[in-house]
Amino acid sequence: MTQQVPSTEPELGGVRNFRDVGGLPTADGRRVRYGHLFRSGHLAHATEEDAAFLASLGLHTIFDFRNAADQKLEGPDVELPGVRNVNLPLSDPADGSEFWKMVRDGDIDQLRGLLGDGKGANRMINSYRTIIRERTAEHAQVLHALADDSVPALMHCAAGKDRAGLSIAVTLLALGVEREAIVTDYLESNAAHRRYKVHRSGSSAGTYSPEVMELLSPLFDARAEYLTAAFETIEENWGSVEAYLEQGLGLTPELRERLRARLLD
Numbered sequence: 001m002t003q004q005v006p007s008t009e010p011e012l013g014g015v016r017n018f019r020d021v022g023g024l025p026t027a028d029g030r031r032v033r034y035g036h037l038f039r040s041g042h043l044a045h046a047t048e049e050d051a052a053f054l055a056s057l058g059l060h061t062i063f064d065f066r067n068a069a070d071q072k073l074e075g076p077d078v079e080l081p082g083v084r085n086v087n088l089p090l091s092d093p094a095d096g097s098e099f100w101k102m103v104r105d106g107d108i109d110q111l112r113g114l115l116g117d118g119k120g121a122n123r124m125i126n127s128y129r130t131i132i133r134e135r136t137a138e139h140a141q142v143l144h145a146l147a148d149d150s151v152p153a154l155m156h157c158a159a160g161k162d163r164a165g166l167s168i169a170v171t172l173l174a175l176g177v178e179r180e181a182i183v184t185d186y187l188e189s190n191a192a193h194r195r196y197k198v199h200r201s202g203s204s205a206g207t208y209s210p211e212v213m214e215l216l217s218p219l220f221d222a223r224a225e226y227l228t229a230a231f232e233t234i235e236e237n238w239g240s241v242e243a244y245l246e247q248g249l250g251l252t253p254e255l256r257e258r259l260r261a262r263l264l265d
Contacts, residue, residue: 011100012055014045017160017194021168024185024212026176036152037263039168041160044075051078054154059083061150063142065090065163073100074158086145088138091131092103103216111157111215120218124162125229131166132233139170140249145257146171147251148253161189166230174251175260179231 018041022034024153038057042064046054055192064077067089077085102110114120146153155171157163165186172182238244245251251259 012050012053015043015048015050015054016041017189019188019194021172021185023050024172024177024181026264027178028176030176030260032172032175032177033263033265034078037168038154038219039150039164040154040156041164042074042156042158044071045178046078051080052140054078055080055083057152057154059143059152059154061086063088063153063155063167065155065157065167067140070154070158084150086150088141090135090138090167091127093108103219108209108212108215111212115215117219120215121223121225124218124223124226128162128166128226128230129233131163132230133237134198136248139167140251142167143174143249143251143259144255145244147255159189160194161218161220165189165222165227167218169227169230171263172215172250174245174249174256175263183224183227186227187222189223 001023010018017039018247019039021037021039022032024032026032033058038059043050043062059080061084062077062080064085064087066074069083079085102114113122118122142155155164155167169182169186172185196237234241234244234248244254
């Protein structure tokens, strides 16, 4: 197999959390092929330079996991010539416009009631579990599309951390990538230049106080415990990753081999 050289991570002006998933190791000694599977936050604020870079990747398909509320808030993705855009809304870990209004506008007492005493982290864990249990059709559609013709592909949601993170994780499980490598890639969303920017209303000293930021951190962190909860949900509901892929997502051995042929060196 030809060893491909990893692309240098670009400095994108209006797209956060972009990266190539290439290079991750599988349990049988192969690696994810560079230049074939990418992840990021939304593309709605892409600059002209960002769009030119994204167009240079030769993408076949962009999978957008945002819901209608996300798209209303942030706007539609930038259009790239010749690229298919597939919108597959997944549950937002902080679903609901009222919830996000509270995050943006709520005072400290409201945030304490909403997110304090571990409520924020529990909300995220429960959401990850729900997406795994209830969004098998969407994850199946992604894997079948990748196996058929949709490579190179970019997966994104709003921040590129939760919904895109889970969809990338499911894809990597199907490729046979080592669990530790999947978690390591997921946690890279915590890097300062990749993090989603917290937008709060108001100009008072308390708007971004340490307590406020601590209360909000479970929503904006990538935490291993979230992804671990997703893996545990797979095992609790299907017994094993293999059963989840075949029974839950309809990924037959033949389809899985086609997927691996497209995305692995």
